[in-house]
Each structure stands twice: as C-alpha cells, then as structure tokens.
Amino acid sequence: xxxxxxxxxxxxxxxxxxxxxxxxxxxxxxxxxxxxxxxxxxxxxxxxxxxxxxxxxxxxxxxxxxxxxxxxxxxxxxxxxxxxxxxxxxxxxxxxxxxxxxxxxxxxxxxxxxxxxxxxxxxxxxxxxxxxxxxxxxxxxxxxxxx
Ligand SMILES: Nc1nc2c(ncn2[C@@H]2O[C@H](COP(=O)(O)OP(=O)(O)OP(=O)(O)O)[C@@H](O)[C@H]2O)c(=O)[nH]1
Ligand SMILES: [Mg+2]
Numbered sequence: 667x668x669x670x671x672x673x674x675x676x677x678x679x680x681x682x683x684x685x686x687x688x689x690x691x692x693x694x695x696x697x698x699x700x701x702x703x704x705x706x707x708x709x710x711x712x713x714x715x716x717x718x719x720x721x722x723x724x725x726x727x728x729x730x731x732x733x734x735x736x737x738x739x740x741x742x743x744x745x746x747x748x749x750x751x752x753x754x755x756x757x758x759x760x761x762x763x764x765x766x767x768x769x770x771x772x773x774x775x776x777x778x779x780x781x782x783x784x785x786x787x788x789x790x791x792x793x794x795x796x797x798x799x800x801x802x803x804x805x806x807x808x809x810x811x812x813x
Contacts, residue, residue, distance in 0.1 A: 707751050711744045791803055
C-alpha cells in the first residue's frame with residue numbers, strides 16, 4: 667500500500683491500534699520464512715486490488731491464493747480492499763468476490779465472533795484511496811481481530 671502517496675506515512679491508526687503498513691510486491695519474494703528470519707510478526711494482511719484493472723484479476727487471485735495457503739498466515743485476518751471505485755466501470759463488490767474466488771468464503775462484516783472457531787477472518791471492502799473512502803470500515807473490521 668505504501669507506493670500510494672495518498673497514504674502519506676507508513677502508520678495509520680484505527681480503533682486504538684497503530685498499524686505499520688509494509689508494502690509487499692510479491693509474496694514469493696517476501697515470504698513468511700523471510701518475515702520470521704527478520705523478526706517480523708504478521709498480525710494481518712491487507713490485500714489491495716485494483717477493482718478497475720479487470721484484466722489482472724486472475725493474477726490478483728493467484729497471488730492471493732498463495733498468501734491464503736501459506737501456513738505461516740493460517741490464522742491471520744485478511745482484509746481485501748477493492749480500490750478505485752471512484753472510476754466508472756470499476757468492478758462491484760460481488761464481481762470482485764467472484765473473480766477472486768471469495769464468493770461464500772468471507773466471514774462477515776460487523777462484529778462476528780470467530781474466537782471459538784477455526785475460521786480465519788476474511789472480508790472484502792470496496793474503497794477509493796484517492797477519495798479517502800471505504801478503507802476505514804475495512805481497518806475497523808480488521809481491528810476487532812487483532813490482539
Ligand atoms: N482513480 C483512482 N486512482 C487511484 C486510486 N488509488 C490510487 N490511484 C492511482 O493509481 C495510480 C497507481 O496505479 P496502480 O494500479 O496502483 O499501480 P500501477 O502503476 O498500475 O502498477 P501495478 O501495481 O502493476 O498495477 C496512481 O496514479 C494512484 O494515484 C483510487 O482510489 N482512485
Ligand atoms: Mg495498476
């Protein structure tokens with residue numbers, strides 16, 4: 667997320683949590699083993715998808731699937747942000763869910779108690795970083811699952 671100048675610093679705060687945002691170009695380059703080697707603990711994954719760039723949904727799905735199947739991230743909440751919804755013809759939330767293979771796979775917005783289940787929190791929120799809208803709800807949702 668950091669290449670976006672609209673996020674003008676690497677920290678953001680929601681619901682008394684301070685998030686350090688680390689950009690990930692490709693998980694294959696910055697994988698879980700690397701993270702552990704360097705002493706990073708991954709508390710959550712924020713996966714930003716360009717909802718307007720429909721030609722690259724298959725590529726996005728492949729990268730997301732790699733993250734979702736990484737054992738080191740098995741219990742980590744996933745926030746999927748569908749960005750650029752200010753652009754006409756950007757994918758709708760349902761369309762994005764479909765193309766990322768997330769239909770019937772997300773765990774629910776609002777407060778959902780998953781503590782006693784083995785289910786990893788995962789949800790899709792649509793946003794426009796340029797318009798500064800949408801991602802706040804996503805980060806708030808994610809906050810409830812971070813200790
Ligand atoms: N309209 C619009 N533009 C955005 C938004 N967020 C970021 N951008 C712009 O998108 C441009 C970057 O596009 P990206 O798709 O993130 O990056 P890219 O250069 O295409 O490279 P890839 O990561 O390969 O897609 C920058 O000019 C940003 O200002 C948004 O919410 N709406
Ligand atoms: Mg792009």
